[in-house]
Amino acid sequence: MSTLSLNVRLFDDTGNAPAAEGPVLSLAEFKWMMDEMMLLNGVLNVGDWIPWLGCLDLQGYVRRMKRIGERFSAFIDHVIDEHAERRRRDGDSFVARDMVDVLMQVADDPTFEAFTQDLIVGGTESSSATVEWAISEVLRKPSIFATATEELDHVVGRRRWVTEEDLANLPYLNAIVKETMRVHPIAPLLTPRVTREDVAVAGYDIPKGTLVLINVWTIGRDPAQWEKPEEFTPERFIGTEIDVKGQDFELLPFGSGRRMCPGYNLGLKEVQLSLANLLHGFTWSLPEGMAGQDLSMDEVFGLSTTRKFPLEVVVQPRLPTELYA
Numbered sequence: 001m002s003t004l005s006l007n008v009r010l011f012d013d014t015g016n017a018p019a020a021e022g023p024v025l026s027l028a029e030f031k032w033m034m035d036e037m038m039l040l041n042g043v044l045n046v047g048d049w050i051p052w053l054g055c056l057d058l059q060g061y062v063r064r065m066k067r068i069g070e071r072f073s074a075f076i077d078h079v080i081d082e083h084a085e086r087r088r089r090d091g092d093s094f095v096a097r098d099m100v101d102v103l104m105q106v107a108d109d110p111t112f113e114a115f116t117q118d119l120i121v122g123g124t125e126s127s128s129a130t131v132e133w134a135i136s137e138v139l140r141k142p143s144i145f146a147t148a149t150e151e152l153d154h155v156v157g158r159r160r161w162v163t164e165e166d167l168a169n170l171p172y173l174n175a176i177v178k179e180t181m182r183v184h185p186i187a188p189l190l191t192p193r194v195t196r197e198d199v200a201v202a203g204y205d206i207p208k209g210t211l212v213l214i215n216v217w218t219i220g221r222d223p224a225q226w227e228k229p230e231e232f233t234p235e236r237f238i239g240t241e242i243d244v245k246g247q248d249f250e251l252l253p254f255g256s257g258r259r260m261c262p263g264y265n266l267g268l269k270e271v272q273l274s275l276a277n278l279l280h281g282f283t284w285s286l287p288e289g290m291a292g293q294d295l296s297m298d299e300v301f302g303l304s305t306t307r308k309f310p311l312e313v314v315v316q317p318r319l320p321t322e323l324y325a
């Protein structure tokens with residue numbers, strides 16, 4: 001899934017970065033860089049909590065962070081140079097083809113490189129990991145697959161793939177996505193906030209300057225908010241108005257307020273459309289002899305929360321052969 005997500009953003013069909021002469025040559029290498037960055041974002045660095053130990057870098061994390069920072073920087077420079085070159089080459093006939101092109105048209109300041117990196121890092125694993133969690137949940141509960149494919153067959157039919165226009169007519173598919181985001185929020189503690197003034201929330205006095213973490217992972221499992229929260233039940237969203245757009249505080253997979261995910265619209269569509277096509281196009285099952293409850297749902301906590309163990313599945317086509325060409 002992350003390969004698909006990266007191919008959409010950066011790589012061509014052969015897995016090479018565009019103009020494969022830059023500091024990153026292969027998709028595999030770039031994926032390693034992404035994994036390393038995600039992991040290092042979530043680690044507990046002793047030096048952050050016991051400052052006098054910081055200079056020793058006992059766990060080696062700071063060294064690794066510096067190394068990955070330099071490699072990412074070199075890669076982003078390469079992406080920007082490549083885009084600038086096409087802009088120069090095309091002159092008046094230049095047409096923006098991707099997000100970097102658009103950003104270069106609207107912004108030209110020193111934060112641009114960091115912003116491009118934010119978009120690549122923030123937008124890649126979040127979508128792919130969410131789809132992977134959704135497929136994992138479906139594998140554990142085959143009745144969900146049956147209901148989803150019944151809806152897809154009815155709305156889309158078996159002679160074509162799902163398109164963006166179909167999404168509005170797939171309430172059960174959308175409910176699977178919401179339920180996945182409730183149980184597996186990609187950023188369980190959102191981005192940290194600091195209070196700008198003294199404030200009282202729900203009877204608690206929070207002084208100005210307090211670091212505040214919003215635990216959406218726990219909110220998603222709060223029995224006061226959700227019936228049988230430990231169960232994966234997409235049906236709970238059918239017929240409700242609860243949405244993921246930052247207004248319903250019991251479900252905040254994209255956060256809320258001014259620091260809410262700026263890519264939520266794109267991310268949501270990407271997850272809905274990928275999942276819809278994966279369920280429509282393939283029958284999913286676990287390897288022989290493995291039962292749903294045997295599938296590990298252990299998580300790795302990093303910048304995003306991904307599966308600890310890779311998902312091993314058996315897939316079979318559901319649609320006419322010519323659609324897979």
Ligand code: HEM
Nearest residue numbers: 118122123126127187190191254255256259260261263267
């Ligand atoms: C399923 C997909 C996605 C999920 C679940 C997700 C989730 C999140 C969350 C929870 C935050 C923190 C929000 C907060 O603290 O209030 C965030 C921030 C961010 N996201 Fe996403 N995201 C997704 C897709 C994307 C995409 C596609 C992009 C860009 C193309 C993107 C770019 C960003 C950026 C740049 C930030 C930092 C914003 C800031 O700090 O001001 N995300 N995302």
